[in-house]
Amino acid sequence: MMGLTISLNHQGKFVEAEALGRQALQLKGKVLGKEHPDTLGSINNLASSLYQQGKFVEAEALHRQALQLREKVLGEEHPDTLASMMSLASPLHQQGKFVEAEALDRQALQLKEKVLGKEHPDTLASMMGLASSLRSQGKFIEAEALDRQTLQLKEKVLGEKHPDTLTSINNLALSLYLQGKFIEAKALHRQTLQLREKVLGKEHLDTLASINNLALSLRLQGKFAEAEALDRQTLQLKEKVLGKEHLDTLGSINNLASSLYQQGKFVKAEALHRQALQLREKALGKEHLDTLASVISLILLLY
Incomplete structure (x- = not known):
């Protein structure tokens, strides 16, 4: 049931995913208990369905619940707990709670560097999340610096053509664009698009996102x-x-x-x-x- 909920979310069928997610959560809470890791996973999946429908207040409440329970059951440094920190940051962003989101992103990044190491893919994902929080607060120069650091590490760890590396090129272009550096941003968007077409294909969602970003640069x-x-x-x-x-x-x-x-x-x-x-x-x-x-x-x- 959890797998189907995730699949429905990926297809954009968020209302159906929400209904199934509520059913799964009730059943798991009854059979496994409210603090079982699988039950906590269902809380997270339901929160994701709500988030995608713009129900940010309810999504925030569920993500807080999942985070608190994971800290209690699994510990602060468990990967699932760290994932809940990042998940909670998303609805906070959407409600304009950027300071709290940034604090969560910084906490998750520090813990991941400690537990997983600075070059672990999950640590690099937290660097991306923190850069996003900084951009949301208009801290574009700091975001650009973090984007460049993330990109360098991803090129080293994952390779220059890895999809996650290409995402970091795209994020750096966004930070540049927000500072009015349109020519440099456009060049990076073209680079990302060419590499994504080559690596992922012309119909991949990331490739389509790159076409969209390049169009935005051209409009500006x-x-x-x-x-x-x-x-x-x-x-x-x-x-x-x-x-x-x-x-x-x-x-x-x-x-x-x-x-x-x-x-x-x-x-x-x-x-x-x-x-x-x-x-x-x-x-x-x-x-x-x-x-x-x-x-x-x-x-x-x-x-």
């Missing part, structure tokens, strides 16, 4: 026609790979609408924004942040 440089072409490519591939109603596909619809709007193609942009809004209301509900973002985009276009 005023190259809207070139960005539009990449946005159309991304959308077509996501519809093929993920389906027309997947959340990532809806994000690509919104991006294409932005590129069209910037070129004065208002009728086409409006149609796409309406399409994204309708699909997001259906998939996420009217109060999800992505749905509200679509409402705002449509209002700005019309008025």
Whole structure:
């Protein structure tokens, strides 16, 4: 049942995953007990389903519960406990609780360096999480330094073409972009895209993310026609790979609408924004942040 819940989450079927996750949690709590490691895993999976639906307050509460119980049952330095620290940081981010998220990321990183070593992949993942917390608070220079350190370690440990290494190149590009270093960011986005196409294939989700990021860099440089072409490519591939109603596909619809709007193609942009809004209301509900973002985009276009 846990495996099916995870599978549904990966497919974007978050409402169905939530229902199954609640059922699994109740059964495991009854059969195994509330503090059994498998029960705690089910708490974490349910929290993930809630998080993906924008239910950040409830997700935070469950992640806190899982973390507290894992600290009690497994100890502060157990890998599952450290994973719960990182998981809790995510809903904190979404609610603007960046200081607490950063503190958790720093704690997890320190413990992982102690338990696993500075070059362990899980330690490097915590470095990425901390850099994300720093970016969220506008600490772009510190985030860039951490991104560069992470990238160097990943190139050493995993190799230059490993998917996780390519993710770090992408993150460094984001930190540069946020500082207005658009030319350097664009160069890194192109590098990531070329390597991901070679290593992962043109239809891999990470490759599609790189196309999206490159399009964003082009939009910021005023190259809207070139960005539009990449946005159309991304959308077509996501519809093929993920389906027309997947959340990532809806994000690509919104991006294409932005590129069209910037070129004065208002009728086409409006149609796409309406399409994204309708699909997001259906998939996420009217109060999800992505749905509200679509409402705002449509209002700005019309008025």
